[in-house]
Amino acid sequence: MASIINSGISALNAFKRQMETTGHNIANVNTEGYSRQRVQFNARAPEAAPQGYIGSGVEIASITRSYDNYLATRVRDYTSSFEEFNVYEQRASQVDNVIADASAGIDNMLQQFFASVNDVADDPTSIPARSVMINRANQLSDRFQSMDGWFEGLREQLNKDFERQTNEINSIARSLADANNRVRTLTGSTGGAPNDILDERDRLIDELSHYTNVSTLEQNDGTMNVFIGTGQALVVGTTYNTLGVTNNPLAPDQKELIIQQPGGLAVNITNQVTGGSLGGLVRFRDEVLDESQNALGRVAIGVASFFNAEHQTGMDLDGQLGGNFFSLAAPEALSSQGNSVGSSAAITIEDAAQLTTHNYRLDNNAGVWSMIDLNTGGNVPVNVTAGPPDSITVAPPADVGFSVLASGQNNDSFLLRPTRNGASGIGLLVTNERDIAAADAISSSMAATNAGTGSISAGALTSLVGGATVPTSPAVTIQYLAGNQLTITGGPAGPPPTQFVQADGTPIGPSDTFVPGQTYRVAIPSLGTFEFSMTGAPVAGDTFSLSDNTGGVGDNRNARRLADLQTGNLMLGGTASFADTYGSLIADVGTKTHQAGSNAGMQQSLLSQAESAKSEVSGVNLDEEAADLVRFQQAYQAAAQVINVANSLFDSLLSAVRR
Amino acid sequence: MRISTSQIFQQSVDAMLDKQRELSKTELQVASGKRILNPSDDPSASVRILDMQEAQQRLLQYQRNADAATARLDQEEAALDSMESLLQRVRELTVQGNNDPTGAEGRAAIAAEVRQLMDSFLQLANTQDANGEYVFAGFQSQTRPFSHDGVGNFSYNGDDGQRMLKIGDSREVAIGDPGSIFMDLAAAGGGNTNVGEVLFRLATNLEAGNGDPNALSDIDTALTGLLSTRAKVGARMNAIDDQKNANDAFDLAVSKVRSSLEDLDYAEAISRFNQQLTALQASQQSFIKIQDLSLFNFLR
Numbered sequence: 001m002a003s004i005i006n007s008g009i010s011a012l013n014a015f016k017r018q019m020e021t022t023g024h025n026i027a028n029v030n031t032e033g034y035s036r037q038r039v040q041f042n043a044r045a046p047e048a049a050p051q052g053y054i055g056s057g058v059e060i061a062s063i064t065r066s067y068d069n070y071l072a073t074r075v076r077d078y079t080s081s082f083e084e085f086n087v088y089e090q091r092a093s094q095v096d097n098v099i100a101d102a103s104a105g106i107d108n109m110l111q112q113f114f115a116s117v118n119d120v121a122d123d124p125t126s127i128p129a130r131s132v133m134i135n136r137a138n139q140l141s142d143r144f145q146s147m148d149g150w151f152e153g154l155r156e157q158l159n160k161d162f163e164r165q166t167n168e169i170n171s172i173a174r175s176l177a178d179a180n181n182r183v184r185t186l187t188g189s190t191g192g193a194p195n196d197i198l199d200e201r202d203r204l205i206d207e208l209s210h211y212t213n214v215s216t217l218e219q220n221d222g223t224m225n226v227f228i229g230t231g232q233a234l235v236v237g238t239t240y241n242t243l244g245v246t247n248n249p250l251a252p253d254q255k256e257l258i259i260q261q262p263g264g265l266a267v268n269i270t271n272q273v274t275g276g277s278l279g280g281l282v283r284f285r286d287e288v289l290d291e292s293q294n295a296l297g298r299v300a301i302g303v304a305s306f307f308n309a310e311h312q313t314g315m316d317l318d319g320q321l322g323g324n325f326f327s328l329a330a331p332e333a334l335s336s337q338g339n340s341v342g343s344s345a346a347i348t349i350e351d352a353a354q355l356t357t358h359n360y361r362l363d364n365n366a367g368v369w370s371m372i373d374l375n376t377g378g379n380v381p382v383n384v385t386a387g388p389p390d391s392i393t394v395a396p397p398a399d400v401g402f403s404v405l406a407s408g409q410n411n412d413s414f415l416l417r418p419t420r421n422g423a424s425g426i427g428l429l430v431t432n433e434r435d436i437a438a439a440d441a442i443s444s445s446m447a448a449t450n451a452g453t454g455s456i457s458a459g460a461l462t463s464l465v466g467g468a469t470v471p472t473s474p475a476v477t478i479q480y481l482a483g484n485q486l487t488i489t490g491g492p493a494g495p496p497p498t499q500f501v502q503a504d505g506t507p508i509g510p511s512d513t514f515v516p517g518q519t520y521r522v523a524i525p526s527l528g529t530f531e532f533s534m535t536g537a538p539v540a541g542d543t544f545s546l547s548d549n550t551g552g553v554g555d556n557r558n559a560r561r562l563a564d565l566q567t568g569n570l571m572l573g574g575t576a577s578f579a580d581t582y583g584s585l586i587a588d589v590g591t592k593t594h595q596a597g598s599n600a601g602m603q604q605s606l607l608s609q610a611e612s613a614k615s616e617v618s619g620v621n622l623d624e625e626a627a628d629l630v631r632f633q634q635a636y637q638a639a640a641q642v643i644n645v646a647n648s649l650f651d652s653l654l655s656a657v658r659r
Numbered sequence: 660m661r662i663s664t665s666q667i668f669q670q671s672v673d674a675m676l677d678k679q680r681e682l683s684k685t686e687l688q689v690a691s692g693k694r695i696l697n698p699s700d701d702p703s704a705s706v707r708i709l710d711m712q713e714a715q716q717r718l719l720q721y722q723r724n725a726d727a728a729t730a731r732l733d734q735e736e737a738a739l740d741s742m743e744s745l746l747q748r749v750r751e752l753t754v755q756g757n758n759d760p761t762g763a764e765g766r767a768a769i770a771a772e773v774r775q776l777m778d779s780f781l782q783l784a785n786t787q788d789a790n791g792e793y794v795f796a797g798f799q800s801q802t803r804p805f806s807h808d809g810v811g812n813f814s815y816n817g818d819d820g821q822r823m824l825k826i827g828d829s830r831e832v833a834i835g836d837p838g839s840i841f842m843d844l845a846a847a848g849g850g851n852t853n854v855g856e857v858l859f860r861l862a863t864n865l866e867a868g869n870g871d872p873n874a875l876s877d878i879d880t881a882l883t884g885l886l887s888t889r890a891k892v893g894a895r896m897n898a899i900d901d902q903k904n905a906n907d908a909f910d911l912a913v914s915k916v917r918s919s920l921e922d923l924d925y926a927e928a929i930s931r932f933n934q935q936l937t938a939l940q941a942s943q944q945s946f947i948k949i950q951d952l953s954l955f956n957f958l959r
Contacts, residue, residue: 029664036663093699100698100705107709111716118720122727122824125792125800443798445819448843448851458821549820554792554800556822563825567717579713583706590702597699608673612666619663626954 003047003056004646010057011639014041017060018632025620033203035065035618037195065195071614072202073216076209078607080275083210085600087280091154092288092593098150099292100586106299107582109143112136114566120438121559125317130433141326141426144300148423151293158281158289159245159255165211165278166243166257169228172208173240179204180223181238187222208234213275229272229279232259249337250361250415257282288592290420294357295585297422302571303578304328304426305352310565311430313461313528314437314558319470319550322430322437322558329425331402332417333362343408344389347418353574354401360416362392364408371416438562439555441470442530447543454480454538458557459546462521463505464528465496471527475547478522480514480538487511490545494526501529514538522546671946678939685932694923704920711917717828718910725826725899725906731834732896735794738786739889745776745783746854746885750878752776753861757870770865777858781805781813784841784854795838797821804838805855811863813855815842827902832895840888847876854881 018039028034042061046053098104116136119129179201186194205226208214217225219237226235234241241259244266248254257273258266273279304326311325331347345362349355358375369392371380381395389407394400402418430436444456456478471492479487488510491498500508501523512520516535524530530546549555571581687696698705755761756769784805786794796804798820807813817838823831846852857877864871 093697096697096699100709107713111713115716115720118724118825122724123790124822126790439798443818443820448839458823549798549818551802552798552818552820554796554822555798555820556824560823560825560831567828579709583709586698586709587702587706590698590700590705593697593699594702612662615663615666616661619661619666621661622664623954624661626958630958 003054004649005643007044007055007057008639008642008646010044010059011642012636014039014058014060015632015636015639017063019629019636021063022625022628022632026622026625029620029622029625033199033206034620035067035195035199035202036620037063037065039063063195065199066617067198067202068614068617071610071617072206074610075607075614076206076214078603078610079206079209080213080279082600082603082607083277084275084280084283085596085603087277088284088288089593089596089600091158091281091284092589092596094154095151095288095292095589096593098147099582099589104143104147104150105582105586106140106143106147106296107579107586109136109140110303110566110578110582113140114563117559117563117566120436121556121563124438124556124559125553127433130436130438133436134428134430134433137325137428137430140303141300141428144296144423144426147296148293148421151289151296152424154289155253155285155293158285161281162245162255162257162278165281166245169208169211169234169243169278170240172204172211173226173234173242176201176204176208176224176226176235177238177240180235183222183224184238193222209276211276212273212278229269229274232267232269232272234259250413251334251417254285288589290359291357292585292589293423294359294417294419295581295588297419297424298352298355298357298571299423299578299582299585300426301328301349301355301419301422302352302581304422305349306565306568306570307562310558310562311437313441313464314562315439315441315470315549315552315555316437317434317439317553320435321441321464321468321470322435325428325430325436327425327427327429329421331422332415332420333404333406334415334417336413336415339412339414340409343406343412345404345406345408345414345416346389347402347404347416349402349418350393351399351401353571354399355419356400357419358400359420360400360418362404362406362414362416364406364410364412366410369406374415436559438559439549439552440557441527441549442524442546443549443552443555444532444544444546447545450538450542450544452480452539452542453536454534454542454544455536456544457533457535459530459532460557460561461527462529462531465526468527470550471524471548472550473548475545476522476524478544478546480540480542480544482540484514485511486514486520486534488522492525492527496523496525498525499523505529667949671942671949674942675939675946678935678942682932682935682939685928685935688923689925689928689932692923692925693921695921708917708921711913711920714913715910715917718906718913721826721828721906722903724824725832725903728824728826728832728834729896729899731788731794732892732899734786734788735835736889736892736896738783738794739885739892742780742783743882743885743889745780746878746882749773749776749858749861750875750882753871753874753878756861756865757872757875763868766865766868766870770862773858773862773865777855777862780854780858781807784838793817793838794835795841797837797839805841807855807859811856811859813842813853813859815839815853826899827906830898830902832898832902834895836888836891840884841881844877844880844884847873847880852877857881 021037021039025036040061041058044056044059046055102108113136116133120133123129179197182197183194183201186197201224205214205216208226208228212228215227215231219225223237225233225237228234241261244258244260245255246258246266248256256268256270257278259269260266270282273282308324308326311322314322316322331349333345333347335343335345358373360380361372361374363370363372369382369384369390371382372378373380380400381398383393383395385391387407389405392404392406404416406414441461442459444459446454446456473492474490476491476498477489481487488498488500499510499522500512501521502508503521514534517533519531519533522530524546534544567577569575569577571578576584688694695701695705695708752769752773756766761769784795785803788794792800793802793804796802796817799817802816804815804817805813806816815838819837819839821833821837822835824834825831842853843851844853857874861871861874
């Protein structure tokens with residue numbers, strides 16, 4: 001009789017607990033990270049009787065959560081991958097949107113600027129046309145600067161995100177260590193696992209996987225060791241390490257991620273942080289931001305260098321040589337924090353056509369300089385002419401378009417970013433309309449008395465000697481002599497002597513053979529090299545002259561050459577125009593954004609599959625709980641009925657005895 | 660397969676968000692008429708489109724250059740035309756003046772007209788364009804090119820420079836001729852002379868009551884030079900017209916390719932839009948239906 005009541009009571013308790021758990025499940029249907037719980041029953045140990053064993057009801061074995069560690073790990077892995085591509089794509093598409101935008105990009109401004117140069121070529125004496133050209137040049141350099149400023153803004157945002165996200169990770173790490181502590185204490189005290197705290201701990205690890213790759217290792221005492229990135233310990237038992245952000249020793253504007261290890265050792269883990277939003281940010285910075293800012297700087301340096309070179313050889317409205325049109329900031333050569341006193345490095349752009357978008361590091365190892373391409377990690381062979389300062393050039397055939405003047409001692413190193421500040425540092429030197437050099441300094445003519453049909457081309461000044469000035473007298477005379485010879489006489493005072501030279505400046509001498517259509521180069525003293533060609537059939541005694549073009553304000557030869565720079569393949573080793581070079585930036589960013597987008601989409605569908613799989617095991621289904629509720633209620637009622645029966649049995653017995 | 664309640668909701672919401680995103684992209688495409696909204700939509704096509712934009716800008720610039728060149732050549736031609744009729748008149752006067760029956764009085768009257776014509780010629784040779792540049796001064800376009808000291812010495816202060824404008828990728832055209840074409844003419848009487856000098860000598864001879872036997876030949880030399888220059892100007896204007904037509908044709912060809920890369924196929928986009936709209940509505944309606952289904956609704 002007592003066993004009936006005992007069985008009934010054990011069942012009542014068990015089913016009540018089942019209904020409580022069902023209620024708990026229903027209550028947590030919307031709780032993130034909650035795993036459905038189930039009450040596991042055991043039949044109680046039976047009582048021994050001579051006839052055999054008699055059952056004695058039910059007992060609760062455990063309350064377990066439906067959780068599959070493998071599925072949870074998969075969700076975390078896909079979360080990290082998805083977040084990485086997602087953050088990368090979000091940031092890259094900001095760059096993508098802006099660089100091709102007509103109102104923000106460079107290509108449109110380049111077109112407008114060169115159109116204004118063309119208008120000056122159409123009408124070289126027009127002050128309004130010149131004024132428009134200066135305005136357009138200003139707008140172009142403003143656009144370079146504002147776009148660079150926009151990149152800088154992205155960089156600042158990114159540095160702040162580093163700070164914010166490491167703080168989040170630290171707070172998660174603290175909570176995880178705390179959760180570990182509670183799991184250990186509670187597991188020890190009751191013997192059963194504290195399901196809701198395990199869920200909480202797993203949810204924290206899930207959250208961590210948004211920021212970076214996570215791996216875990218469960219210990220015997222129930223605590224969970226958590227590792228981030230490629231295996232840096234974040235939480236070990238009940239202790240945790242702190243993540244931090246610090247300046248790169250070579251470049252203060254570049255933040256690095258560090259982890260403070262026990263004993264106060266800070267380890268740089270920037271390159272070990274993979275996956276998650278932090279990994280996405282690091283990759284975005286390395287692959288898109290730095291690259292784009294350098295590529296933009298390269299276009300700015302290209303435009304300024306080639307335009308300046310051409311402008312210098314022209315003559316302005318006042319008869320002066322043109323000088324530089326654009327200004328550029330000195331390229332960045334940053335000293336490492338630990339460099340010796342008095343060490344220095346300065347970059348000179350030698351050939352904008354050969355510039356890359358890479359950054360380099362210059363190291364002094366026991367007095368020997370070496371250079372590393374930071375983008376490829378490869379060594380860049382250098383030729384050094386001892387100084388001080390030592391002159392460092394890249395050994396042919398490799399060419400990076402710049403050289404360095406450096407002085408330093410063992411272990412000194414410098415970060416070389418030849419193109420980084422190209423766009424931020426571009427400015428305008430010519431502000432007066434009259435200073436635009438639309439004309440050429442030298443004009444060619446032939447004597448009216450010439451008997452032959454020989455003619456001379458308008459020609460062009462192609463290079464200058466140091467301290468060059470426009471000569472005012474006397475003219476260079478070229479005479480055609482019998483025997484198909486050209487001789488050259490006259491010219492202004494000063495070195496080098498008036499003579500024919502080769503393309504590289506090697507002297508040929510005061511006479512040369514006449515070949516129709518051939519390009520001749522003449523060194524004009526105190527000025528530079530003038531290039532022209534001759535056609536037709538001169539007769540002996542015919543003369544041609546190269547004289548100063550003072551007053552030649554209607555001449556547009558140099559303006560035309562400046563305008564032609566727009567279409568010339570000057571950049572990327574002589575294979576691309578300015579617009580092409582900028583276009584390659586657009587294509588590069590566009591492709592990277594596109595790829596990141598499709599990768600993010602793929603990872604997202606993998607993630608949602610993994611989440612479904614996990615949710616199949618762990619999720620709460622209200623219909624299921626409703627059915628359970630009915631089922632448990634019925635069982636509870638049945639158990640109550642058992643007690644009722646026992647009661648009436650007891651009553652019958654009592655009444656039998658009472659009589 | 661079990662499926663959790665929150666998953667049912669999440670899946671429905673995700674499906675709706677996806678469809679809204681697609682719909683919004685199509686809507687942007689339809690609104691802008693462009694197939695490519697960002698370079699990442701089609702990186703290689705967007706760079707090609709930029710190339711073509713630049714080519715078209717350049718063609719536009721060539722057309723502007725060609726218009727500027729035409730304006731200058733028109734002005735030069737007008738001046739040359741006036742000079743030609745002026746010299747024709749001088750030629751008639753020379754014939755009259757050299758004609759014996761014309762008496763001293765008649766010659767004086769002719770001489771007066773020749774002097775007038777000489778001044779006019781000088782003015783024409785010093786023609787300025789709208790910007791105040793002298794048309795026949797070579798590069799020295801702000802220096803008055805022709806001067807006369809009053810006693811028959813004419814000098815040219817310009818140079819031989821010829822301004823060129825680019826009107827095609829590999830085509831440049833001269834937009835003027837230097838004033839030296841009026842100077843250094845081979846004189847019938849030997850040596851060199853120039854148009855002004857011929858007119859001055861003719862007038863001086865006529866005033867003295869004499870004819871000028873060399874004048875007719877010198878004027879013919881000047882006229883021949885003038886005509887040959889006019890022919891060159893005409894050839895240049897033809898070349899400009901040709902090039903403008905070629906530029907237009909090229910522009911049209913580029914526009915076609917650019918449009919095929921850049922522009923939206925409206926028929927396709929609208930039908931895609933409708934499809935996406937239907938899909939969104941369907942997922943919204945199925946969401947409403949599914950969220951009504953709960954066993955708890957039946958537990959009373």
